[in-house]
Amino acid sequence: MSSRLSIFYQVISVHPQVNARIALPPQQNPAKIDLPGQQRRPTTPSAESRTVPDEPKSVTYADAGVDIRSADRAKERIKYLAQKTFNRNVLGGIGGFGALYRLDMQRWKNPILVSSADGVGTKLKIAFELGMHHTVGADLVNHCVNDIAVQGATPLFFLDYLASGKLDPEVTESVVTGLADACKANACALIGGETAQMPGFYAEGEYDLAGFIVGAVDRDKMVTGAGIKAGDVLIGLPSTGLHTNGYSLARKLFFEVAGYKHTQYVTAIKEKAGAALMRTHRSYLHVIQKLVTAGLTTGMAHITGGGITENLPRILPKNTTAQVEIGSWPVLPIFEHLRTLGQVSQEEMMRTFNMGIGLIAAIPAAKFVRAKNLLDRSEEKFYVVGRVVKGERRVQYT
DSSP: OOHHHHHHHHHHHHOHHHHHHOOOOTTOOGGGOOOTTOOOOOOOOOTTTSOOOOOOOOOOTGGGTOOHHHHHHHHHHHHHHHHTTOOTTEESOTTSSSOEEOOOTTTOSSEEEEEEEEEOTTHHHHHHHHTOOHHHHHHHHHHHHHHHHTTTOEEEEEEEEEEESSOOHHHHHHHHHHHHHHHHHTTOEEEEEEEEEOTTTSOTTOEEEEEEEEEEEEGGGOOOSTTOOTTOEEEEEEOSSSTTSSHHHHHIIIIIISOOOTTOEETTTTEEHHHHHTOOOOOOHHHHHHHHHTTOOSEEEEOOTTHHHHHGGGGOOTTEEEEEOTTSSOOOHHHHHHHHHHTOOHHHHHTTSOTTEEEEEEEOGGGHHHHHHHHHHTTOOOEEEEEEEESSSEEEEO
16 A cells, blocks of 8 residues: 555544545546645555565475485384394495395305295285284295295395385384394395385385395205105195285185174184284294205295195106195194185185195105104104105195
């Protein structure tokens, strides 16, 4: 507002009679009326009337949903957890562009590197519901360890991939703690990994987890199954539960067909539904190493996705069949209950779940007694589940 306009309105308010004596021309702007004793000046907009454009806001990565500061804090904690698994062969620390590992050539004379990659799968959905994140890291490590151990390899180092829509430092630490503890238990260095934030890609509170492992074995000590022959005895080592496979079907049967809640006690399995499904995938590394060191096995199969039906033939040579005797081992109650809930066929069960057997080893008949004694001394429970015969490369249930 101009100074003149202000004076004009003051005059009207102080002297009402002036209003009667001043005649305003039709459609004339009062702001342009000259009062006695004043000179005309150009009228300019006031500071209040001028519109000033807003300064454009600087958009940050955080505005897009990626909290770099939070990620940096989580990475510092991850470094601490990972370094607890390091050994003298790990060169440098966490944070480089690539992880460095020195292969001990005094230990390995003719080394063959053995690698594997896997994920936890939809078992994670149950972890989300229960807020139980520390066991899925062990599930992942143990699964990968078993995959290379059945070929005679010793785990060397492990890398993980953890991705979420928004980083939760507490959840991240819980997952990585599980990874680190399992790596340490398997004498494997957690040497590096990737923690990714991908806003809009994952549902709130969810994440994905995958792992990559590298191990080594001397060429003359590799276990490939090539030495399996008709007459070999098949022994099975028990699983703790579903391990990390068959969860899409299990979740459907438990939570859709039966309508169980995750925290609901299920009489048929004498355990809460979620807890039963979250039992940790077992590592067979130590018992495998004992059998391999003693030269007592010609081949081993880790029973994962596909069950005995699809995993056992992976180690069979041509012209051999694995005869597996149904009923030769105790099937865990959870599998029987899943079968009942969905009226699932025997064939479907055997190619989906491990059915209570997580590892099968082929033992030459002449070495069976020695293998039995070794396992008994180690207090390792096992079952004779079948035998190798001549035939096509497949599993035959009897």
